[in-house]
Each structure stands twice: as structure tokens, then as C-alpha cells.
Amino acid sequence: MPLYEYECRACHEYCEVLVRGVETPACPSCRSTDLERLQSSFGVSSEATRQSSLGRARKAGSKERRDKQHAEMEAVRHHDH
Numbered sequence: 001m002p003l004y005e006y007e008c009r010a011c012h013e014y015c016e017v018l019v020r021g022v023e024t025p026a027c028p029s030c031r032s033t034d035l036e037r038l039q040s041s042f043g044v045s046s047e048a049t050r051q052s053s054l055g056r057a058r059k060a061g062s063k064e065r066r067d068k069q070h071a072e073m074e075a076v077r078h079h080d081h
Contacts, residue, residue, distance in 0.1 A: 006035040014038075 003018050006025065010032035017025040017035075024033050 005038040005040050007038055008032055009034040009036055 003016055004025070005014065005016050006027070007014050008027035008030060011027060011030040013027060013029045015028050017028075019025055025035055026033050027035060
């Protein structure tokens with residue numbers, strides 16, 4: 001049973017679906033069957049690529065935290081005025 005990647009044309013969510021036989025896959029978010037099968041990629045992993053990916057994920061997480069803190073400070077500032 002292959003695992004395919006899809007983009008839902010109805011809600012634009014990306015998902016992976018385990019396809020059994022000839023059944024028509026459905027979007028897990030909105031249950032639409034209007035899915036576009038995407039070209040799947042494969043990965044080659046080494047310690048260097050793992051460390052690189054981990055570094056990018058940490059950097060993205062810290063940016064999200066800063067953005068959230070900034071938004072919270074702005075909300076407090078606007079609430080106080």
C-alpha cells in the first residue's frame with residue numbers, strides 16, 4: 001500500500017494518504033476527494049544533513065517566538081492606551 005502526497009484543491013491543505021487498492025482518497029481536513037497528487041521526494045540523511053535541518057528548525061522556532069512576543073507586547077501597549 002503506497003503512501004502518496006496530495007494537495008487538496010478544495011481547502012489547499014497538504015496531506016499524505018495511504019492508498020489501499022482502487023479507493024479514492026479523501027482530504028483528512030475537509031473530506032473532499034478533489035486531490036492533486038504531488039511529486040514525492042525522497043530523502044538521504046547523514047549526520048551533517050540532520051544537524052543542518054535541526055539548526056534551521058531551531059532558527060525558525062526562535063523567530064516564531066520573537067514574533068509572538070512582539071505581537072503580545074503590541075496588544076498590551078494598545079490595550080493600555
